[in-house]
Amino acid sequence: MQVEKKRSPLFSAFLNLLSPGLGFLYLNRIALAIAAIAFMPVVFFLGGRSGWILSPKGFLVVSVVFVGGWLGMAAWAYLIARKQKSIKLGPFQRGYIYIGFTIIVGVSLTLVTAFRGVLFGYDVFRMPSASMEATLLVGDDFISNTQAFSHRVPRRGEVVVFRDPRQSDIKYVQRVIGLPGEKITFRDGRVFANGILVPDSYIEQKNNTGLHQTTSEFEVGTDSYFLLGDNRDNSADSRYWGSIPAKYLYGSVEFIYFSFGEGGVRWERIGRRMKD
Structure with a gap:
């Protein structure tokens, strides 16, 4: 039997700010969590390979898109949690899963950033x-x-x-x-x-x-x-x-x-x- 539990809107938003996708994982929205993880690399890959990020105006646009997207994901998690009275909890809604998720995402993004010269141009x-x-x-x-x-x-x-x-x-x-x-x-x-x-x-x-x-x-x-x-x-x-x-x-x-x-x-x- 699946447990249903009310999720905190503010905490959901905070988790997405803390680590991309963590707030969605907290809400049992796995697809959204995966999309959120991919968001940063995709933005900088497109910005770098297109050459946009190599000009002052393009750099500003890419930065605005990135920050706006990050804040937007926090707002999205907030709205989901606020709209739904309760959410069915799955196997990923565990404290140790959240910690592991945060560590894996952090390490992955650090590695991607370290090799941005090769990956993003x-x-x-x-x-x-x-x-x-x-x-x-x-x-x-x-x-x-x-x-x-x-x-x-x-x-x-x-x-x-x-x-x-x-x-x-x-x-x-x-x-x-x-x-x-x-x-x-x-x-x-x-x-x-x-x-x-x-x-x-x-x-x-x-x-x-x-x-x-x-x-x-x-x-x-x-x-x-x-x-x-x-x-x-x-x-x-x-x-x-x-x-x-x-x-x-x-x-x-x-x-x-x-x-x-x-x-x-x-x-x-x-x-x-x-x-x-």
Whole structure:
């Protein structure tokens, strides 16, 4: 004999906010619980693979859809519980089931998020150092297009994320200066590729005083790139590591979606795109 019991509308809503689908499981709506679990990955998969999330406006739209959907599921659970006087309880309405469900969903979503660069075609990072000032400041959160170099080659001047060839789980962000096969030289704080001056309007003079200038000549390897930080006086880059093989390039940097510094939120930086 199935037990019927009144479900709390507020608790149902709270559970859906706590863990996607948990409120529906509490209401014995298994299909809705499964749909709720799939909601977040589907939204970000569509947003990433379509390229929407790679623009400031598209990022805002995807974020609104995600937050709206999450709140909407909480409201839906509330309305279901409020409308029905009692709900038939099934084998899944047990405390240990709720706990297990929450753990499994949490672990699954964490794993999906960890591999979003491969699954969704984008990734997000927070700038940890001053090596790219003033293009990227410490505390800037930016989004990277991990599909970018699957159908084109990097451009000179493009800001990219790349894996450390010595330790591939570590990623850095720098600017492409030298292209495959070029000879890179430094003179009076300026960079030359095959003897031609590389434009550097993005460099602030205070960050390029010649503290680490070098007169050495670097030859960029085949299918490799010479990368530099915009803060030339405070950047470990291809001057020390050598050129970076293309296979270690992870994605292009698209724009800053959030920024927080010592003075609080830096609103003027939100939505700022990278310049080649």
